[in-house]
Amino acid sequence: MIAMIAAGSASGQGRVSEGGYSIFNETMVDLNYQQVEEAAKAGAILLWPLGVIEEHGPHLPLGTDIYNSYATMKQVARLLRAKGQQVLIAPPMYWGINDATGAFGGSFSVKPSTLKAIIEDTFASFRKDGFQSVYIITGHGDRLHNLTIVEGVEAARSSTGMRGFVVLAPVMRDRLGLKGTEGHVVVTDAPAAGAALSAAPRYIEVHAGAGETSATWFNFPALVNGPLAASLPDTKFGPDDLAEWRKGWDNARTKTPLGYLGDPSTSSAERGGAAFHDGAQRLANTILAHVAASPWMKHRP
Numbered sequence: 565m566i567a568m569i570a571a572g573s574a575s576g577q578g579r580v581s582e583g584g585y586s587i588f589n590e591t592m593v594d595l596n597y598q599q600v601e602e603a604a605k606a607g608a609i610l611l612w613p614l615g616v617i618e619e620h621g622p623h624l625p626l627g628t629d630i631y632n633s634y635a636t637m638k639q640v641a642r643l644l645r646a647k648g649q650q651v652l653i654a655p656p657m658y659w660g661i662n663d664a665t666g667a668f669g670g671s672f673s674v675k676p677s678t679l680k681a682i683i684e685d686t687f688a689s690f691r692k693d694g695f696q697s698v699y700i701i702t703g704h705g706d707r708l709h710n711l712t713i714v715e716g717v718e719a720a721r722s723s724t725g726m727r728g729f730v731v732l733a734p735v736m737r738d739r740l741g742l743k744g745t746e747g748h749v750v751v752t753d754a755p756a757a758g759a760a761l762s763a764a765p766r767y768i769e770v771h772a773g774a775g776e777t778s779a780t781w782f783n784f785p786a787l788v789n790g791p792l793a794a795s796l797p798d799t800k801f802g803p804d805d806l807a808e809w810r811k812g813w814d815n816a817r818t819k820t821p822l823g824y825l826g827d828p829s830t831s832s833a834e835r836g837g838a839a840f841h842d843g844a845q846r847l848a849n850t851i852l853a854h855v856a857a858s859p860w861m862k863h864r865p
């Protein structure tokens with residue numbers, strides 16, 4: 565099956581949703597135990613897509629973050645295999661922290677201690693199977709969510725010996741107050757989750773705007789209400805509005821009664837596809853360069 569996956573997708577072409585909308589397709593969840601043990605023995609690295617379940621406006625599903633995080637890692641895995649890098653995708657994980665959207669229906673949140681414990685226990689399972697390295701994307705822009713993952717990975721590294729890495733955009737590293745010397749944080753030029761589509765947007769976009777709507781539209785079109793997205797006006801927010809929204813819960817619900825912050829009306833599947841492929845390629849390049857620079861990676865071709 566691993567060989568089949570590699571042969572079938574080595575070119576990195578085709579939509580990631582061609583295997584259906586299952587977030588397990590092309591991950592280790594759809595393999596058997598022998599294939600997993602074989603991959604660990606061969607020195608495969610793991611990619612672990614994280615995300616959350618939270619409201620994403622009236623036009624997108626609650627699962628937007630984990631769907632897009634999964635799709636990104638699926639595409640990254642295809643690109644890495646095309647370069648000869650052995651890789652498996654760990655089970656996508658969608659329990660995380662939602663402060664901003666917590667007051668809306670369908671937004672789930674766990675305590676930081678719970679999220680850290682899940683990360684530590686999952687690392688122990690990776691290690692038990694013989695894997696040594698795992699690359700994580702957080703899938704969601706909430707500051708506490710990202711900080712908890714970074715802290716959880718640091719703790720899990722020392723208790724399990726796994727080499728865990730959180731891949732972050734520079735803007736998130738700065739929001740977390742990290743110095744850039746943390747060995748378990750890898751900085752990428754791929755855009756952060758929820759980022760605007762345009763490199764220089766007129767107004768702030770962080771949640772369920774054109775970026776996330778377009779990406780979801782490209783990869784999972786049946787989950788997007790396109791006509792509704794086209795009718796939603798730009799929130800036209802600046803930094804003060806964003807600060808108020810980030811207070812979360814009822815503040816966010818008052819600030820954005822419809823649950824999006826950005827400009828969904830300019831979304832399209834085509835723009836989403838271009839941004840998706842560009843972001844996945846950047847992320848794949850980041851991970852390949854990090855693996856190549858890591859002396860402990862003995863199984864490179």
Ligand SMILES: [Zn+2]
Pocket residue numbers: 620628629704757758771772776
């Ligand atoms: Zn999102």
